[in-house]
Amino acid sequence: MIPERTIGRLSLYRRILDQVLDQGRTYIFSHELAKLSGNKPAQVRRDLNVVKCPGCASKGYDVQEMIRCIDSTLDGPDKQRIALVGVGNLGRAVLHYFLGRRKKLEFAAAFDRDHDKVNRVIHGCRVYHIDELNDVIRKENIRLGVITVPVSEAGHIADLLVHGGVRGILNFTPAPLRIPPGVYVENIDITSAIEKVVYFTDLGNREKEKE
Amino acid sequence: MIPERTIGRLSLYRRILDQVLDQGRTYIFSHELAKLSGNKPAQVRRDLNVVKCPGCASKGYDVQEMIRCIDSTLDGPDKQRIALVGVGNLGRAVLHYFLGRRKKLEFAAAFDRDHDKVNRVIHGCRVYHIDELNDVIRKENIRLGVITVPVSEAGHIADLLVHGGVRGILNFTPAPLRIPPGVYVENIDITSAIEKVVYFTDLGNREKEKE
DNA sequence: TTCACGCTGTGAAACATTTCACAACAAATA
């Protein structure tokens, strides 16, 4: 089982490598990828070992081979079908963002309460009413969900998703979801992120402990 | 200097405590806050020690006192003025999200290239053209920036922000920004987040190493 | 062929974070 931090870095490497490949490079050294991704060379080499990607002492790593190794770790063998709940600004941003981005991921259905949005197709994804959630995710065999509703609804939506058979959730809400074991939840908490920036940006007016 | 993880948890505790307070509770035990935030009680107690929040062995922690302690750690003494660059779906979602949420944070200006958006006020925030960025953030004395533009623009925008005097950036783009020392960057990478969910959601079709 | 170079792969050290486990204590009870 690979640690979460490592998975995050692998995901980033892959996107960088896609670009590197577009530029026509075929080999890359660990210190170069380190620079591009903001890490130390030793870290990059460790990460690549984890996905069993071999390097060559004189040429570095074969870019295509690296991408293959990362793919075989990160991607499941089949296409992953995802449901998005909450077609507000954030929901639309997520849909738009992923449009054709990764071939192994597909937003197969979106849900909202607002009847003006229901039955439209937004960024290639059909929008259903929330009442249809259970039926649709079962019929479409969806196992992953993204929650982009207002905080107050998040708990309820999470329950619906889990009840419909979803096994992994990306939650953009700060609400801590109570979820049965066996269901994985990843949280993105925008408020926390801004507050981190505020804290770590030394604006010279806070007395922090010396180190 | 408090570690990043701890800051993230404190931010979460604070939001939970705001709710707890609304419900009329005045005291709370570490194991209760742990449950509500998805942590272990010992972790919660350590975190509260870090912000010098004293507890009482029989009643637990005074909720208001806790909030005060967290405030004095997370918030700077003055209101923080923030610029948001990129008024697309994601940008609007961020603006909307923060509308009156935290008194110490204010989105003082937004920027976009699209002339249809310029000079409008969106979620209480005036939108300027990107060409005005430097002037406006200097005049408004803005030290924090949020980047919600397409990936390809991120590097350029980051340079503009830094050049204008911004010291902390929240970057929603997967582009690794090259930034001078002294400027803090926090990244939110939506693609990585989804890929983490895909990986850690055991859909039974990947051979993971036994542990 | 031999040497010098610069890289990979990795054991071990360093560092960071979480969790355990328990002494000390405040309140409630008798």
Add this chain to the structure above:
DNA sequence: TATTTGTTGTGAAATGTTTCACAGCGTGAA
């Protein structure tokens, strides 16, 4: 007052992650 109960605060152990540092190797130069 003495006893019981359940919590805080924290040293120390456990665990997790990053970084160092170097042996070993392939390549190119002489």
